[in-house]
Amino acid sequence: MAIVQTLLFAALAPLLAGWLKWCKCFLQNRRAPSLFQSYRDLIKLTRKQPVVAEHASWVFTRAPYIIFSATVLAASVVPLIAVNLPTSAIADVIVLVGFLGSARFFLALAGLDIGTAFGGMGSSREMTVSSLAEPAMLMAVFTLSMTASTTNLSVGITHVLNEGLVLRPSFVFALFALILVAVAETGRIPIDNPTTHLELTMIHEAMILEYSGRHLALIEWASQLKLMLYGVLIANIFFPWGIAETISLQSLLSGLLAIVGKLAVLAIVLAISETLVAKMRLFRVQEYLSFAYLLGLLGMLSHIILEASR
Amino acid sequence: MTLILAYGAVLLSFASGLFALITNRWQTLLAVSHRRIKKYFKIDNACWSWITKNLDEQQFFATLQQAVFILLGLSGMFAVLAGVSVLIDKTVLTDQIGLGLPWLPWHVRFDSLSGFFYLIIGIAVTAVSLYGPGYVRAYDEHKHPFAALGLFTGLFVSGMLLVLLADDAFFFMIAWELMSVASYFLVAIQHENPANRRAAFLYLLMAEVGALSIILAFGVLASSAGGFTFDALRDATLSDTRASIAFILALLGFGMKAGLVPLHVWLPEAHPAAPSHISALMSGVMLKVALYGLVRFCYDLIGTVQWQWGVVLVIIGTVSALGGILYAMMQTHLKRLLAYSSVENIGIIFMVLGLSMIFMGNGHPQLAALGFLAALFHAFNHALFKNLLFLCAGIIHHQTHELNIDMLGGLIKKMPQTSLIFLVGCMSISSLPLFNGFVSEWLAFQTALQVDVLNNGVLRSLIPVSAAALALTAALAAACFIKVFGLIFLGLPRSHNSQKAHEIADKGMLAGTTLLAGLCFLFGILPGIIINLLNGVAKQMLGETLPNDTAFNWLWLAPVSADKASYSPPLVLVGVLIAALLSFWYLRRSPETKTMRRAEAWDCGFGGLTPKMQYTGSAFAMPFQRIFARVWLLDEQIHKDVGGAMNLNVTAIHYQLQVQDHSWPTVYQPIVYAVNTAAKQVGRIQTGNIRTYLGYSFVTLLLMLWVIS
Incomplete structure (x- = not known):
């Protein structure tokens, strides 16, 4: 069951990317490509022969596999349609952050490997953004894990489910903090523009500029997975209703429908914000992320002051 | 038996030092052995030629050096055996040695805590002794005689081991001084460089000030105890104020050795000045001995830990961790960078130890055990990977004569094995899952998250903030070591030296580093081994262990309860392997696209990419430099x-x-100024006139007589 959920995760990720693109095109009065265009792109890339920069070493050619498998493993930990699956005990939310960190580590190394200015630029910027995002992310996560007194995602989600609909100020703060972090970590506007063609403004794209063929397919897929992973985290932690608590066909199907619905709504929100907001200067990113950290901190403080049991 | 092993380790390291001294007279030794062999053995020609080949001048000297390191390696192995056996036995061994003054024998105690640090030292020394012979061969014998290096290395190692054995304050201080002074000579070994002399002097000065502070701390304890043996100190009942004064003094003394901010200034100067295998020992192991001192002093000798001390440690630790890594980020000299990163890791260790004290002082010994375990585990891990990185830095210097990371590059193709080993070190220190650094950091986060049990609201908000700082530290460390690995090993060579570099030929140097890299990986996958050993230490120090409520505890790590948090590195490894192999197999199944085509990198169509166009270290750190400019x-x-x-x-x-x-102008300059001013004031009474001095003596004499009568 856990394996099925992971496969489902991997299979749905390109669909989410396609839907996001569709929403954006609709909002910007453009004609959208088919929802399944992302799948076609991935398949096309795997059929092509990869072209590798002449000075690249094994780090460059092996990194996509490492990045992909770390991201898949991270995805396998997150409850998608059902809680209480065996994989969620292998790793908790801190390990999840660690997986994403490993993927980023190798992506940044691959950027430096080819020996061009763009690669180094991308790596440097990516590490800047992510190291500022990490404390904000952890702050939001701490708020949740202290409320549920666990760092295990599955147990935490069950806890929220059992509590029912309670308006907790700490959760509201943590939700906004996590959304801001998710936007920064997945490289969306206003931090990074995934569709940019201008090398000087790139962050994520600058690192993968030299990738092609199956390597590019893996990295693209991994970043779609990462986007979906953050979406599922936000959806299932803050709005867990609908997720299957027992393993039966009916509850699983309703769980699937629920998560698809939640992700679709989240993607619409993201598309609207991406249409309305412009990309920001690199050196304003710190203000953005300190704001996210501040929200996380407020969430934590309001948990301690208002909600703690004693 | 265990105690014999422990003594054996000390004696062997002494022996290695003394033997190194003999190598100074190696020519005499050679002549003597020639004569002896001819005289006492009737041997045929074939055998004789074999012996003369071995007794050839160059070869003979190398063999002697080898022997010194073999002795040192044996000492390391003995230390490992002694440490592991006392950790498994969970016994406390005590003994007395009739050295020193007749009425003051040296008290020896070998328990789990000493055993654990014995293990750390043992592993490090073994790796260093594998690595050493190849490394010292490059030294010019006339300029830097091996005898000095070998002697002080032996004394240094035995000093560290003796500190762990000490069970009275006198013995402890003698061993401590042996360690400090021997390492001073090691820092000063390349004394022709004025910067090294300055570094060594600064180190000695701070080490001695720290030692004074430790002596004072013992004095405060002894003032309410019956003597200077640790047993007497343990039994003493202290008022809270006295205990706190003793703690502050001990923190000052041990913190100076450990390199906590702002007492760290000697560290980035002294570590790069020493030869690489010595900096590996200093950074990887000696700082841990300081940690041992503080743990022994607070948890064992004072006994009742107050939570306020924990707050002090958490704050200082957090500042050290963040400061250390931010300073490391801006360095271009590899060994300086690694030294600053040691400040960072020591900060993490002390911070987690502080968490443990907070829990202990608030009456949650089980959570205190968790923090204690996390701190010691991180100390163990740091010893492994910092040792590894320093030894690799030595290899890089050996092969390229360059330690400026902006002048290196592209070494991954020239030195494939070294680069892989170095990558393992970088991944461990950046705390990526599957490596040992991650496990201890994970335990640290788990400790911080248990803060809900505390009643104090300020503590409950302080600890998550420091945990967030820990997250920032970890992320910055990852960025820093991406920079290090990326600039040294990836990309194109930035200088002639790195262009010409080739893989190290010496098997021993590779074996030493490979051993450490293997251990980093092993304890990343199976942390349960060390955690079980550490449980015994926690039991002895705090009287509590971690609960073991999971069925397969080699497979799972569930420090609080399986419900709250669990992590299973072996299963993660299996998962990663499955995912990677599946994607690897699936994507490379078609024969036409299996091969890759090589082409030039994208240059915006201008052509002519040169190595100078690559990002440099300062360019990489530029965004950080702008964001944290005030640091x-x-x-x-x-x-x-x-x-x-x-x-x-x-x-x-x-x-x-x-x-x-920052600490130099804000903390040390005023001290230097004050000392100079005071010296000038005192200088006024020194007229140089004998009659005045006689007058002083007379007045003093009168005063003394008046006091006595």
């Missing part, structure tokens, strides 16, 4: 060469960046 004292100068009509044509741009520590 450093930056002196940034940009100078343009202009030419052409009306000086509008910029022909070259020179960029210069100097990064300095």
Whole structure:
């Protein structure tokens, strides 16, 4: 069951990317490509022969596999349609952050490997953004894990489910903090523009500029997975209703429908914000992320002051 | 038996030091052995030629060096055996040695805590002794005689081991001084360089000030105890104020050795000055001995830990961790960078130890055990990977004669094995899952998250903030070591030296580093081994262990309860392997696309990419430099060469960046100034006139007589 959920995760990720693109095109009065265009792109890339920069070493050619498998493993930990699956005990939310960190580590190394200015630029910027995002992310996560007194995602989600609909100020703060972090970590506007063609403004794209063929397919897929992973985290932690608590066909199907619905709504929100907001200067990113950290901190403080049991 | 092993380790390291001294007279030794062999053995020609080949001048000296390191290696192995056996037995061994003054025998105690640090030292020393012979061969015998290096290495190691054995304050201080002074000579070994002399002097000065502070701390304890043996100190009942004074003094003394901010200034100067295998020992192991001292002092000797001390440690630790890594980020000299990163890791260790004290002081011994375990585990891990990185830095220096990371590059193709080993070190220190650094950091986060049990609201908000700082530290460490690995090993060579580099030929140097890299990986996958050993230490120090409520505890790590948090590195490894192999197999199944085509990298269509166009270390750190600008004292100068009509044509741009520590002008300059001023004032009474001095003596004498009568 856990394996099925992971496969489902991997299979749905390109669909989410396609839907996001569709929403954006609709909002910007453009004609959208088919929802399944992302799948076609991935398949096309795997059929092509990869072209590798002449000075690249094994780090460059092996990194996509490492990045992909770390991201898949991270995805396998997150409850998608059902809680209480065996994989969620292998790793908790801190390990999840660690997986994403490993993927980023190798992506940044691959950027430096080819020996061009763009690669180094991308790596440097990516590490800047992510190291500022990490404390904000952890702050939001701490708020949740202290409320549920666990760092295990599955147990935490069950806890929220059992509590029912309670308006907790700490959760509201943590939700906004996590959304801001998710936007920064997945490289969306206003931090990074995934569709940019201008090398000087790139962050994520600058690192993968030299990738092609199956390597590019893996990295693209991994970043779609990462986007979906953050979406599922936000959806299932803050709005867990609908997720299957027992393993039966009916509850699983309703769980699937629920998560698809939640992700679709989240993607619409993201598309609207991406249409309305412009990309920001690199050196304003710190203000953005300190704001996210501040929200996380407020969430934590309001948990301690208002909600703690004693 | 265990105690014999422990003594054996000390004696062997002494022996290695003394043997190194003999090598100074190796020519005499050679002549003597020639004569002896001819005289006492009737041997045929074939055998004789074999012996003479071995007794050939160059070979003989190398063999002697080898023997010194073999002795040192044996000492390391003995230490490992002694440490492991006492950790498994969970016994406390005590003994007395009749050395020293007749009425003051040296008290020896070998328990789990000492055993654990014995294990750390043992592993490090074994790796260093594998690595050593190849490394010291490059030294010029006339300029830097091996005898000095070998002697002080042996004394240094035995000093560290004796500190762990000590069970009375006198013995402890003697061993401590042996360790400090021997390491001073090791730092000063390349004394022809004035910077090294200055570094060594600074180190000695701070080590002695720290030692004074430790002596005072023992004095405070002894004032309410019956003597200076640790048993007497343990039994003493202290008032809270006295205990706190003792704690502050001990923290000052041990913190100076450990390199906590702002007492760290000697560390980035002294570690790069020593030879690489010595900096590996100093950074990887000696700092841990300081940690041992503080743990022994607070948990064992004082006994009742107050939570306020924990708050002090958490704050100092957090500042050290963040400061250390931010300073490391801006360094271009590899060994300096690694030294600053040691400050960071020591900060993490002390912070987690502080968490443990907070829990202990608030009456949650089980959570205190969790923090204690996390701190010691991180100390163990740091010893492994920092040792590894320093030894690799030695290899890089050996092969390229360069330690400026901006002048290296592209070594991954020239030195494939070293690069892989170095990558393992970088991944461990950046705390990526599957490596040992991650496990201890994960335990640290788990400790911080248990803060809900505390009643104090301030503590409950302080600890998550420091945990967030820990997250920032970890992320910055990852960025820093991406920079290090990326600039040294990836990309194109930035200098002639790195262009010409080739893989190290010496098997021992590779074996030493491979051993450490293997252990980093092993304890990343199976942390349960060390955690079980550490449980015994926690039991002895705190009287509590972690609960073991999971079925397969080698497979799972569930420090609090399986419900709250669990992590299973072996299963993660299996998962990663499955995912990677599946994607690897699936994507490479078609034969046409299996091969890769090589082409030039994208150059925006301008052509002619050169190695100079790559990002440098300062370029990589530039965003961090702008964001955290207040942290450093930056002196940034940009100078343009202009030419052409009306000086509008910029022909070259020179960029210069100097990064300095804040602590030097704010803390140390005033002290230096005060000492100088006081010395000048005192100098006034020194007239140089004998009659005045006689007058002083007379007045003093009168005063003394008046006091006595």
